[in-house]
Amino acid sequence: MLDHGEVADRARALLPIHRAAWVVERARASLRERTVRLGAQQTAPIDRDALWEYGDDRARGRHAHGFTFLVDWVGAGALLTAGESTALSDLVAELFTAWDRGYGQHRATAPEMAFHDETTAQRLLGLVSVLDELSLSEEQRRELTELAARTATLLREPDFYGGVNNHGMFQDLALLAWAGLVADGEDPARQESWDLAEQRLQEYFLSCFTSDGVHVENTPTYHVMVSRYLPLLDGLFTAAGSPTAGLFHRLRAGATRYAVHCVTPEALYPPVSDTHRRRLDSVENLETFVGGEFEYAATAGERGRKPLERTATFPASGYAVTRSAWGDPAASFIHFTCAYNANYHKHSDEGSVYLRSGGRDLLCESGAYGYNWQDPFTRHAYASAAHNTLIVDGTGLPRTEPDDVRFAAEPPLNELEVETAQDDLLEVTGTTRRYRGRVWQRRLRVDHGDSPSRTRLHLEDTVSSSVGTGALRFLWHLGPGLRVKLRADGAEVFDRLTKLMEIEFRTEAEISLQLLEGVEKPSPQGWSFPEFGERVPAPVILVESRAADFSMATEVRLDGFVWDEEERGTFETLVINTRTVPTSSLPGSVPDQSVLFLSPYRPLADRDRLLTELVKAGVPVRYVPGIPDRISHAGSVELAEAAVRQFATAAIDHIRREAARGISVTVATAGKAFAPGAIAAFSTRSPLITLDPQLPFRARDPRTDRLAARIEGLVAGCSEASADVVVSSDEPVQVQRAVTMLGSALPVRRDLSALLKADVEDAFSDMIVNSVLARTGDAISYTAVYDRRTRAFLVNLPEFTDVEMSVRVFQGKTEVHVMPYSPYTAGTSLRVPFTGKGPHRLRIHLRDPKGGDAAAFTTGTLRVR
Incomplete structure (x- = not known):
């Protein structure tokens, strides 16, 4: 059945190719400047060292070694002039030949991303699209066909398989595309690749969606990305006469509800987990989620059919979503997370609440910064510290747990219980048992009124400890550009001079509030990441207490403010000259x-x-x-x-x-x-x-x-x-x-x-x-300073009248100078000549000349210039 014409047509749908008119200028720019686009932002010259060397930037390495720029070039091929099309084909062949000679034939010494599992799959998809779409010379086609066959052989190797995850999925999609469009019909590897890919994809898709229909990789954009292949695989396996098609048809129907309800009022996905904030109303997405409800959400109500419900819960997956209205860009939207469905793209975000209202992110998260784990901001983005969650004794949750711990836990490590899920009322409780010796429950109640500002959030946090007292810190991240005025029991949040929100904390325990923004050391805090690799400061409120068992109620108000009386400004809210x-x-x-x-x-x-x-x-x-x-x-x-x-x-x-x-x-x-x-x-x-x-x-x-x-x-x-x-x-x-x-x-x-x-x-x-x-x-009053003019330390003890002193000079822990005269000198002022350089400290010994008790203290660091 693989030779059936419809199989080839369906296999082409698996190829990542941009068909928009703008790809022409991208391809022409590459030909004119000999450059390639690596992702959305970077441009690299077509030079072997400059193109494929990526340092610590694994995302750049993925784009370069995965040839992802071909999605533009192949789409432009049919739209270019004949001369341009030939030049483009020559350039593609040149790059693949150079890559193969520099890396493909030297796998043992190649850098990691050259043979990364998903990157290799993208490279084969690019090769197949080139062979299927571009005009090539016989020699070029022979060389690229041979490289594609070698790449398919690698993707079939059991030890190279990325596993039951989206990386493995892309490997199998690449094998299907190769078998359906490029492989020789007489080559037994063709059918072998098809059967292996079909079997592995069936195993993956049976496990990659929860019983709620949510993709397990913890991120709405990955849910959509994987769901996009459900109708494609349904059509492909139907054309091939395979009964596997029924699985993808059933999953497609279940995946639509989550895809619809996670869309925010401005038709994007919220910045949770590894979400990329991109437009959702693409042709591919609209063809994936049929019925009109996703189109309505993805176009902010301009087209499609309004969903029948405004509140949706996914208890088996750990998510709850509600909004005050559909089709209103100013609507209040709340996304609650208590999820752990897989290790891939997992953030330490249990209990986190996202709130958008009036067209502004009010309670939000830092978002995703990238995949380079060497970057402290990447690590921060995954950590509890970047979410509206809990930190204990200065430490958040580990990103993941060992499988034996996670799957054997009873009761489960994370749990979402739904009490009420109506249009105007959501009541859920998220419980996580991942804090060692502690159980944290966050009960969330959302009441919607007749306008977005009438939405109220009521939260009850409860921490139960079997390991005694700990330092508890609850974090509330706010949208960038917002101004915060701290109070003893809460905070007021402003957009310039307009109040947008009050957040009030009620507890019998002693709490303290702190406001941070744009902190880099000792660790990042108070940041928003609008795009991968981009960061802007954003305020975060830290609510801190020390307790074993702890409870606190939090109320979030968007109007009906109770702190409306005129108050004198604090430094957190002080505005001078706007x-x-x-x-x-x-x-x-x-x-x-x-x-x-x-x-x-x-x-x-x-x-x-x-x-x-x-x-x-x-x-x-x-x-x-x-x-x-x-x-x-x-x-x-x-x-x-x-x-x-x-x-x-x-x-x-x-x-x-x-x-x-x-x-x-x-x-x-x-x-x-x-x-x-x-x-x-x-x-x-x-x-x-x-x-x-x-x-x-x-x-x-x-x-x-x-x-x-x-x-x-x-x-x-x-x-x-x-x-x-x-x-x-x-x-x-x-x-x-x-x-x-x-x-x-x-x-x-x-x-x-x-x-x-x-x-x-x-x-x-x-x-x-x-x-x-x-x-x-707690200290003896003193003055100690270095005088560069006389090149000496000056020491004075203003509260003594009769004392003897001895001074020793230290740099770090090393004693570098001792007074050159008598070990003790009478008087309350002393000059110690010294010609060193850098930071030093003085160890000052005191004694009563009449035989009283001796004392000693060390100054702070004094700079010697």
Whole structure:
């Protein structure tokens, strides 16, 4: 039956060929420039080394060694001029010949992707399409036919079979295409290839869809990609007279429901698992899912037949999907995951919730970044940390489990129970037992109203532990570009100044909230991946608690907001001159202390240098950079003065919010960021440490007088005022003006005016740490700095009057210098000559000259330039 003409016609449908008119220009560009397109983005020159060398980029290697660019070239063949068509055929033959000589005949030494299982299948599909569609010389056809036969032989090898997965499926599709279109009718390998492919495809398709009709590889786009072959194989095996055709016919009907309901209101698939966000209304997809419902979903209601139900659950597969309306691009759409159907493309996304409403991703996931496992962003995309899920003791779920663990688990590792699945009401509970010694249940209730904004989400998270207390962290990823205002018990989410959502957390346990965005180290957090290899910062809310057994209710509101009263801004929501103020939040281990650092430097400039010792000491920091620029660029004299008030108000609110959590804030400022920091510190009776304090306006500016009067009034009315002033040689007149307004009750404690500003800045981070820890009694108050002018360390102990000191200099753990005079020197100030270079620490030994107890401490890192 393989010689039946309809078999060949049906086999051609298996070939990946683009037939659109735009392929002509792609083919002409390749001929003109001698380049090829590798995937959607990359272009590579037609040079053996440049084309097939891929480094760590396995996706690039797949496209190059799989010859996937042929989908454009073959489609363009019949549309080119005769001369162009001949040139294209010559180029194809040239590339296959070069590949075969460089790699095909040297499999033992070829790179991995040259003989990757699915890549080899794509290469054979490309070869078959070339042999079937392009005009070739006799010599070219002979060489390519021989290469195709060798490739088919390889695909038949049991040890080369990719297995019961989509890689194995492509191998078998390639064998069917080769047998139906290229193989010699007298070659016994033809029928052997057909029978083997048919048997393996039957085995695969019997196992690759769940009883709900969902493809097991955990991703809507893979569901569609595999489903696309159901009608093709149905038609092919029907033409060949094979009873296998009935299997594919039955599966096609079952696969449509999931394909329809996973489509978001804007006619794409949600960014869950390894989804590629592409248009869905292609000819191939519309021919796969007949009946009109998929067409309606994939065209956002422009064509097709509206589905009869708005809520669909797939309990055997672990998915639940609901929407407020069909055909409304602003509809609310929710996708809930508690799935583990196969290891392929599995993300650690149990319990994750995706919410889109009003045309915006509100609760979302990072998405897929790529397949290069060496890239930290690829690993992050698969991890729990990239989903709206749970992390325990800093660790998420493993991506997969050993098969013996997964299949033997009773009760199952993951479970989705459906209570209600109506158009306007969804109630489901997802349970995962993959956390070692813990069971996490997330109950989700979705109520739809008469408009998208009337949708409400109610969640109940319950963690039961048999292994004791752990650090629990629930993550809520938000869409890129959204602005978040944290509250003590939730968050408000804005698009610029328009509120889109409130998310409120209710629990009897003690929780803390943290907001991160665009963090790269120590590990990525707060990112969205719109395309493979692309990343943009996106906010993520971390809800943290420490407990054994834990429960928390979460409510998500899209209107009817309960936090509508006018509130003073925080740094998370502060907007000056229509721009949000970028801040960094660095977590720490010190439980009841934190630092608010208002900086004059531009965003990220000098941040690490200024915060190094704080990070090492585990002191949490909120770092707000670029304050003088924000003030001076506010737009007018009045707005600049208002910007100072806005910064001060945000600082006050931050301090009070931290105080409500039992955390004492030390305010640190430098340069012209002094004014809002001083106002906040003295308004809240918080300690202040300031380096070279200056006002942001000129000396004779009336705003300077008003600011000075306000600060002086706050100091006079604050009996607990505490300022630690550090002075270098920078702007002495302006600094003295600011110091004067602090009053005689606040003397300069660290007069380093003989030193360069850069030297003092190098030590300022250590001074902040010492100021915080000395105030709590956890450290001796000291000043230590390196003076490059005199090439010496300067040490001062301001709270001692009678002491002897000895100093040793360390670089890392190595002692590199000891004081050259008496082991102990009397006095509270000491100069230690030193001519080294790089980061060093001082080990300072103290003793009472009258014979009292000795003490010792180590400074933070001091940079020696």
